[in-house]
Amino acid sequence: MPLPFLTADRVFDEAADDRALPYEDRDHWRRPYRPGPWRVAAAALLLLLASYVLFAAVIIAFTGTLSTAVGCLGAALVVILGALRLLRIGVWVSGRGLRRVGFFRTTTVPWEQVIAVRTAQQPVRWLGLPRTVQGQALTLVRRGRTTDGPVPLLTTHDADFLARPDAFDRAADTVEAWAEEHRLGG
Template sequence: MPLPFLTADHAYEAAEDVPLPFDDRDRWRRPYRPGPCRVGSAAVLLLLASYVLFAAVIIAFTGTLTEAGVVFGIALLVVAVALRMLRMGVWVSAAGLRRVGFLGTRTVAWNLVVAVRTVQQPVRWLGLPRTVQGQALSLVRQGRAPEDEQPLLTTHSADFLARPEAFDRAADTIEAWAAENRHG
């Protein structure tokens, strides 16, 4: 079963001279692959969910259906958390830029974007309160100060930790989308 949210469109890797080689610009796409930390965490959660589902089957045969239903519900919750973790990130289309978080999604139309740029600043390490020096892709919107915005991508996030070239490629691609769609 294909999981389109797990893979990124990598036509831009093959066509180095064209920054946006996509034919269907209206489709939302993530211009990078999820990092090994994110994929590994989701895999561990799915493994845990398989054990919980197996426990639900055993409980269904030996216990009550109510207890089995509760355990089955817990397994479905763990699967939903794992899939949401894989879906998190920055997505782009001709309509705008979408930041998918764990609990919410925010979309910004390209006409509200003033600039998208890479800056050197302290960034959170894997989303934890600890900060380290790194790079961040920041979004500047009309009517908002740049300090009010959280970075879109950082070099120390779950997608780009120990993968600086992947961060650079993703940041360049998002900046190209912004440049083309703000003025085009």
């Protein structure tokens, strides 16, 4: 089974020419970086928990009531869907715009509304928790959004880039290249 998110970094490393965006199909939504080890580890633990709950559902189905087994099965499916959604969180780009996928909400910004995408040194949230530390963030400045300020897309201390500064730089450069190419009408 092909896992396209595992080849995202390799595509950029193996690009022979000087193109910043080595993809042929630019209208396909793609994440220009791999999910980080913290995100993958959390999803793996959730899937491990789901396997135990599924095993418990089978045991309960044979020994207990059917309604309790169905409840366990439903809980396991919710945990599995949560793990899959956790793996989809991040920034996705295409020829149509920039998409920021969160756990509960997805926001798509067409390239026509993007004023700037730039890296800035600022306080960032550590693994999405309320605690902030000094780090870098890739920020999005949108047309018509002057009150909120720039929206952080990626940070050096989120689940994808914690302790991986080279991966953050590569992902930030790639998203900036997409923004620059499509903002200028490329």
